Amino acid sequence: MPSVSPxxxxxxxxxxxxxxxxxxxxxxxVVAGGKGHEYxxxxxxxxWFTDNETVVAxxxxxxxxxxxxxxxxxxxxxxxxxxxxxVFFDATSGKVKATPDWPVxxxxxxxxxxxxxxxxxxxxxxxxxYSADLRELKRLKLPSLDGSGWGAQFRLSGHPSxxxxxxxxxxxxxPTATWIWVDTDSLQVLRSWSGGNTGRITISDSKIATTxxxxxxxxxxxxxxxxxxxxxxxxxxxxxxPRHRPYTQFxxxxxxxxxxxxxxxxxxxxxxxxxxxxxxxxxxxxCEWGGIYPSSSGQRVVVPSCKLKGHIExxxxxxxxxxxxxLVYDAPFRGQSYTLEVKGAKIKERTLLAVSPDGSKLAILSxxxxxxxxxxx
Numbered sequence: 001m002p003s004v005s006p007x008x009x010x011x012x013x014x015x016x017x018x019x020x021x022x023x024x025x026x027x028x029x030v031v032a033g034g035k036g037h038e039y040x041x042x043x044x045x046x047x048w049f050t051d052n053e054t055v056v057a058x059x060x061x062x063x064x065x066x067x068x069x070x071x072x073x074x075x076x077x078x079x080x081x082x083x084x085x086x087v088f089f090d091a092t093s094g095k096v097k098a099t100p101d102w103p104v105x106x107x108x109x110x111x112x113x114x115x116x117x118x119x120x121x122x123x124x125x126x127x128x129x130y131s132a133d134l135r136e137l138k139r140l141k142l143p144s145l146d147g148s149g150w151g152a153q154f155r156l157s158g159h160p161s162x163x164x165x166x167x168x169x170x171x172x173x174x175p176t177a178t179w180i181w182v183d184t185d186s187l188q189v190l191r192s193w194s195g196g197n198t199g200r201i202t203i204s205d206s207k208i209a210t211t212x213x214x215x216x217x218x219x220x221x222x223x224x225x226x227x228x229x230x231x232x233x234x235x236x237x238x239x240x241x242p243r244h245r246p247y248t249q250f251x252x253x254x255x256x257x258x259x260x261x262x263x264x265x266x267x268x269x270x271x272x273x274x275x276x277x278x279x280x281x282x283x284x285x286x287c288e289w290g291g292i293y294p295s296s297s298g299q300r301v302v303v304p305s306c307k308l309k310g311h312i313e314x315x316x317x318x319x320x321x322x323x324x325x326x327l328v329y330d331a332p333f334r335g336q337s338y339t340l341e342v343k344g345a346k347i348k349e350r351t352l353l354a355v356s357p358d359g360s361k362l363a364i365l366s367x368x369x370x371x372x373x374x375x376x377x
Contacts, residue, residue, distance in 0.1 A: 006336035011326065011362075012344035013371040015094030019087040020368045022096060025061035028082065030107045046110035047352040047365040048164075050088070050132070051117050054097065055354065055363045057370050058086045060109050061101075084109045084121060091361050091372055100134050113164040113184045115296060115357070120167070120184050122158060129187045138187045142169065142180060160184075161205045162250055162294045168203045168229075181229040193230045204250040207273065209236060211245050224248055224258070226273060236275060247291050252298035255333075259286050259303070268303065270333050279333050287321045293355050300359030302375075303327040309348070323347040326362065328375065338376055345371050 020027065027043035046058045063081050081103050088098040105124025113120040117132025127140040159168045169180040177198070181191040199211035208227055213220035222239035224246065236256065239246065244261035251257050251270070255278075258269040266286055270279035287306035294301045306321035323345075328338040345364075352365040362373045 006327075006339040007376070008339050008341075009376065010341040010343050011373045011375070012342075014092070014374050015372055016345070017087075017089060017094055017096075017370045018368050019057045019085075019365075019370055020059060022087050022099060023059065023061065023085045023101075025059075025083075025085060027059040028062050028107050042350055044108045044110050045352060045365060046112070047354045047363055047370075048111050048114035048119065049091065049354050049356045049361070049363065050114045050119060052356045052358050052360065053091050054088055054117070055091045055356075055361075055370075055372060056086050056088045056111065056114070056119070057363075057365050058084055058109075058111055060104065060107050061085050082107060082109070084123065086111070089370070089372070091356065091363070094372065098134060102128070112158040113160045113167050115164040115184070118184070120164075120187070127182070127187060129184070140182070140187045140189070142189075143178070143192065159201045159203050161203050162252065162298065163205055163296045166190075166203060166205050168201065168208060170201060179229070191229045195230075199245055200248060202248050202250050202256070204253045206253055207250070209248055209250065209256055211239065211248070213242065224256075226256075236273070237269075237271060247286070249292035249294060249301075251294045251301055251333075255298070257292045257294070257301055257329075259283075259292060268327075268329075270329075279329075279335065281335055283327060283336075284325070287323065287351075289321060289349065289351050290323075290353070293353050295355045295359035296357040297359060299331045300355065300375075301329040301333075302353065302355050302359075302362060303329070304351075304353060320348050323351070323364070326373075326375075330359075340375075345369075347371070 029040040029043050031038050031040050043059055049055050061083050063083050083101045084104045085101045090097055109123050111119050112122045119130050121128045129137045131137050165184055167182045171178045176194050179193050179195050183190050201210045211224055213222045222242040224236045225233035226236045227233045247259040249257045254273050256271050260267045260269055266283050268281055268283050271277050285305055287304045290304035292303055304323055305325040305327055307324040309320055309322045323342050326340040327336055330337040347366045350367055354363045360375055362375055364371045
């Protein structure tokens with residue numbers, strides 16, 4: 001299939017904000033490791049469009065820290081409750097619309113799904129569904145694992161579908177994993193089962209795709225496989241280079257977008273369920289922290305492209321990725337629609353991206369800075 005020559009251009013932020021300064025609280029880092037060997041990592045953040053006109057960013061804070069400072073004589077800092085702090089912005093103007101905060105049980109709390117104004121927050125041991133006006137609608141306590149409960153950090157990781165109407169929660173417990181399939185509108189567990197531990201996971205509203213051989217065994221056949229929840233796996237594509245696992249992302253129920261490393265560089269591939277390729281083209285480079293970001297409508301896919309900065313091989317300095325371009329693909333996905341150079345923002349490391357449901361806006365959360373861009377149509 002002939003590729004489409006992309007429109008070349010540039011984008012600058014429509015607006016920029018600092019959610020942390022609005023909240024006036026310092027985020028707490030995620031803690032992991034065994035007793036006596038705990039490590040504090042970067043704070044957990046999340047970024048979502050709740051609809052075409054609203055974007056929300058979250059951090060976890062410890063109540064009583066930052067401004068205003070409170071005097072507490074009867075409790076230590078460690079006993080102060082954790083809160084999930086959210087800032088809702090008007091996606092066009094950057095005006096703050098709401099700043100709710102919710103008590104949570106985990107430093108890894110975040111928003112894990114959002115659509116049509118509604119959001120689902122993972123607070124630790126529970127999921128909470130909120131309406132568009134931030135009223136609590138329902139709570140779901142997820143099953144405990146191996147008798148110990150899962151709320152301490154990293155017990156379950158959530159994988160939302162592009163529409164955010166379904167979430168798959170999985171554990172990394174070897175040699176098998178617990179899989180929990182949740183409907184976000186009803187906040188019900190539709191199915192749970194035990195299955196083999198796998199690699200990178202992506203889901204649609206009805207299917208799961210993952211990579212095999214998570215431990216990179218010499219006796220394993222690396223593939224990307226697809227199934228319906230709890231059903232048997234079918235091969236989608238085989239992985240030619242097991243040292244470089246592709247990024248995979250459902251665009252809709254029938255399409256999976258892949259970023260595959262090849263001898264000639266990085267290849268963007270769009271594959272129908274059943275294995276038929278409808279798009280294959282070389283791209284310059286993706287980002288180590290980046291991936292593939294579809295709009296919930298299934299009509300647009302955004303791929304960030306980075307440039308390696310600060311790398312000095314002679315001094316064994318690894319360098320860092322800085323966002324350079326945004327690659328845009330539009331249905332019917334015959335090739336790149338736009339290649340957009342990012343100007344007016346130095347975006348690197350610890351970065352989250354979100355695309356509005358209609359694909360018209362792109363939000364990027366990089367450390368303390370939130371940027372919102374208008375994408376061409």
